[in-house]
Amino acid sequence: VSVCVPPSLPRLLIVYPWTQRFFSNFGNLSSPTAIIGNPKVRAHGKKVLTSFGEAVKNLDSIKGTYSKLSELHCQKLHVDPENFRLLGDILIIVLASHFGRDFTPASQAAWQKLVGVVAHALARNYH
């Protein structure tokens, strides 16, 4: 996970460029090279990794783990929850690239559930 989560954010910004709308103060996002090299993107990728790590450690209470972050993404960051789904799918593809055949259909199914639950938890306190 620590290897796969950080590259997922730049990949999200490249594959679905409209997601860059939330990062207008991150500086140069003008090309894939710029995005991948951007220190603010990298730093944010690490933040996302940390919170994902928390989810994996607290699989029985993901809603609780993400409660404050959900408020933040709704009230302050104004992120459409669809974007959480998009990031989850990107993470799955990065995992597949990293683990190859070891990323079996059963593994993928479990991870799809996890990213789905995380996305749901992040959207849960939206109002």
Place this chain on the structure above:
Amino acid sequence: MVLSPQDKTNVKAVFGKICGHADEYGAEALERMFHAHPQTKTYFPHFDLAKGSAQVKAHGKKVAAALVEAANNIDDIAGALSKLSDLHAQKLRVDPVNFKLLGHCFLVVVASHNPSVLTPEVHASLDKFLCAVGTVLTAKYR
């Protein structure tokens, strides 16, 4: 979503690399989709969906052939898939959301077998292409 000349080049390059395995990839994409998104199985009550199923392999071959055909006629995907588009509209009526799911699983298969091929830029192009195919297949729904 419009495919740029670079997108088309990227897609053709990917299919050039995977064409020997397209059939297997089609079957594996279906297998992954059935596993990760069990609701998609509702379209195949007449199939044996157990691992290694001959019916899934055969269907995977059909899916792969359609994708290869679309890639080979990337300047006119609608023309190339016109009959398939009619079929999906009139007979199969698969809910549009499911094309995204299969497209995603196809990307997962390509990524797991060819990690170095799926750079972020190529990933973007392939994703756009798969969206375009889905759009064509659902274009005549209403």
